[in-house]
Amino acid sequence: MRIVHVTGYYPPHLGGMEYRTQDLAENSARRGYQVEVITSDIACREGKLPSKENLGIHYLKSFELAHTPIMPALFLKLLLLPKDSVIHLHVAHAIIPEITYLVCKARNLPYVAHIHLDVTASGWFGFLLPVYKKFFLAPVLRSANAVTVLTHDYKNLISEKYKIPQNKITVIPNSTYLKLAQNRPQTLDIPVRLLFVGRLSVQKNIPLLIKALNICIYRYRLPIQLQIAGDGEKKQQLRQMVKQLKLDKYVTFLGNVPLSEMQKLYTTSDIFVLPSIIESFGTVIIEAMACGVPVIATNIPGVRNIVKNGVNGLLVNQNPQAIAKAINLLINNQKLRNKLIHHGFEEVKKYSWETVTDEYENIYRKLFIKMNV
Numbered sequence: 541m542r543i544v545h546v547t548g549y550y551p552p553h554l555g556g557m558e559y560r561t562q563d564l565a566e567n568s569a570r571r572g573y574q575v576e577v578i579t580s581d582i583a584c585r586e587g588k589l590p591s592k593e594n595l596g597i598h599y600l601k602s603f604e605l606a607h608t609p610i611m612p613a614l615f616l617k618l619l620l621l622p623k624d625s626v627i628h629l630h631v632a633h634a635i636i637p638e639i640t641y642l643v644c645k646a647r648n649l650p651y652v653a654h655i656h657l658d659v660t661a662s663g664w665f666g667f668l669l670p671v672y673k674k675f676f677l678a679p680v681l682r683s684a685n686a687v688t689v690l691t692h693d694y695k696n697l698i699s700e701k702y703k704i705p706q707n708k709i710t711v712i713p714n715s716t717y718l719k720l721a722q723n724r725p726q727t728l729d730i731p732v733r734l735l736f737v738g739r740l741s742v743q744k745n746i747p748l749l750i751k752a753l754n755i756c757i758y759r760y761r762l763p764i765q766l767q768i769a770g771d772g773e774k775k776q777q778l779r780q781m782v783k784q785l786k787l788d789k790y791v792t793f794l795g796n797v798p799l800s801e802m803q804k805l806y807t808t809s810d811i812f813v814l815p816s817i818i819e820s821f822g823t824v825i826i827e828a829m830a831c832g833v834p835v836i837a838t839n840i841p842g843v844r845n846i847v848k849n850g851v852n853g854l855l856v857n858q859n860p861q862a863i864a865k866a867i868n869l870l871i872n873n874q875k876l877r878n879k880l881i882h883h884g885f886e887e888v889k890k891y892s893w894e895t896v897t898d899e900y901e902n903i904y905r906k907l908f909i910k911m912n913v
Contacts (some may be wrong), residue, residue, distance in 0.1 A: 541908045542574045542622055547630035548609040550579035550597065552587050554771070554796045555739060556823050557632055557656045560714050562626070564587075567674065567897040569594035572875045577619055608633045618643040626783050627651035631681070634672055641680040645670060650907035652900075655698060657743070657820045680701045685907050688712050688900075690821035693841035699768050712899045714823045715891040718830045721807050724886060726832075726878055731763040732871055735809035735833070736803075737815075737824045740772030745838070747781055748815040751860035752867065754785050754890035762869050762896035769794045806831035811870055815863060819843050825853070826891055829884030834877050836866045850876075852883035 546567050550888050561577070569575040570622040575595045580602035581588070591597050618627075618640060629640045629651050637653070644651045681687060681702045687709045689695050695709050734753070738744045746768065756762045768778070768791065777795070782791045797805055806812070812828035814837040822843050828835050835853035837843045847853035854870070856862040870877055 541904060542576065542625045543568050543904055544621060545575070545577045545579075545628045545630065546618070546636060547577065547579050547593045547613075547635040548636055550584070550599075551581065551589055553580075553583040556714075557630060558658075560629055561797060561824065563597060563715075563717070563893055564897065564900060567893060568901065571897070571901070573901075576621075578611075578614065582609050595598050604690050608635060610635060611646055614639050615643060619647070621647075621649070623647075623649075623687055624908075625649055626908050628654060629684070630654050630656060631677075632656045634676070637680040638676055641683060643870045645683070647800070648903065648911065650685040650911045652686045652688060652903055652907070655681075655694065655820065656690070656797070657818065658694070658698065658701070658839065661738075661789060673702075684708075685910075686710065686893045686903050688903070690714060691845040693845050694820050697841060707829060710899070710903065712896055713891055714821050715750075715825075715893045715896055716823060716827045716830055717893065718803050718806070718827050718886070720830050720885055721803075724807055724832045726874070726881065728871065731765045733808065733810045734737045734764060734766040734826070734867065735769070735805065735812050736766070736814070737797075737805075737812075738814070738828070740768070740770050740774045742774065743813045743816060743818050744770075744772075745817045745858070746774065748858065748860055749813055749863065750778065750781055750785065750791070752789065752813075752815075752863035753790060754787060755860055755864035756867050757787070760864065762868065762871060764790065764867070764871075766791045767794055767805075767809065769797045770790070771796045795833060803831060806833055809833050811836065811867060813863065813867070814838065815858070816840065816843070817858070822846060826888050829853075829881075830888045832881050832885070832894045834870055834880040836863060836870070838863075843890065846887065848883075848887075851880070852887045853880055 547561050550563050551558050565575050575596045581599035582602050588599050599615045602609050602611045662787050690713050695711050699706050753766050756764050812833045812835050819842040825846050837847050838858050839855035849855040854866045856866050
C-alpha cells in the first residue's frame with residue numbers, strides 16, 4: 541500500500557496545515573509505508589525538503605490565483621500513480637480536490653478527504669465561493685471513500701452543509717510535538733507579553749485583537765506588549781492599523797517563526813489570544829497549553845471542543861471589549877491563571893500523534909483492502 545498526500549502547500553511553506561501534513565507523512569514513512577507527497581512549489585523554490593527513506597516529496601511547478609495554488613502538472617502526476625495508491629486529499633483550496641476526484645474515479649483509486657477548514661469568502665473572487673462549494677466541492681466530498689474532520693463541531697457542520705452521512709465522517713484531531721513545560725515560572729513579566737500565532741488572514745480576525753490591545757492600554761492602563769507571529773495577505777493592513785491607533789511601540793510583528801523556535805516563543809509569553817472568526821481545531825491552542833500559557837479564544841465551533849470556559853481557558857464573544865476584559869482578568873487573577881494552566885496541561889495529554897497516525901492507518905488499510913477484494 542502506497543500513501544499519497546495531495547496538498548496545496550507543504551514545508552518549507554509555513555502554516556498549520558503544512559506542518560500537520562508533514563507530521564502525518566513522516567509518521568507513516570517511519571512505520572515502513574511507502575509515502576509520497578504531491579504539492580506546489582510556491583514559497584519553496586529555495587530550500588525544498590529532500591525526499592528521504594520511504595518518503596518522496598514532489599514539488600510541482602505552480603502559480604497562485606486568488607490565494608489558490610494552481611499545479612498544471614497535477615492531473616498527469618496523479619494519472620501515473622501506481623495502482624496500489626491510497627490518496628490522502630488535504631481539502632483547503634479549490635481545483636486540487638476536483639482534479640484528484642476525477643483521476644481517482646477514472647482509475648478506481650480510493651481517497652480520503654481531509655477537511656482542514658471550511659473557509660469563508662474573502663478577496664476579489666469571494667463571491668464565487670458559495671457556488672463553488674455547492675456545485676464542485678460538495679460532489680468531491682460526497683464521493684470520497686472516507687471524510688475526516690478535526691472536531692465534533694465540524695463533523696456536524698460538514699455533514700449538514702454538504703449532505704454527507706455522519707457515519708462516513710471520522711473525527712481525528714491534530715496534536716503537537718511541543719513538550720509540556722510544567723516547570724516554567726507562573727509569575728507574569730512586566731510588561732505582560734501577549735502572543736498571537738497564525739496566518740495573517742481574514743479568518744484569524746487579528747484587527748479584533750489589536751482593538752482589544754488598544755482598550756487594555758488606554759482604558760485599563762495595563763503594562764502590556766503584543767507579539768504577532770505569522771505572515772499573510774493582511775500584513776500591511778494590520779501594520780497600518782497599528783500605526784493609526786498609535787500602538788507601534790506596543791506591537792511587534794515577528795513574521796514567520798521556524799518550528800524549531802516555537803517552543804521558546806510560547807514559553808516566554810504570558811497570555812495567548814486567538815481571536816478567529818472560524819477555526820476547525822486550532823492547533824495553536826494546544827501548543828500554548830503545552831507550554832503553560834493561559835488561553836483566551838473566541839467562542840466559535842471547533843475551538844469550544846478544546847477550550848472549556850473557566851476550566852482550561854477563557855471563551856469570549858467576538859468583540860474587542862470582551863477580549864480586553866478577559867486579558868485584564870487574567871493579568872489580575874493569578875489563581876485563575878494557575879487553574880487554566882493546570883487544566884491546559886491535562887487537556888494536551890488527550891492528543892497524541894501516535895494515536896492520530898493509528899487512526900489514519902486504519903482508514904487507509906480498510907480502503908485499500910476494500911478496493912482490492
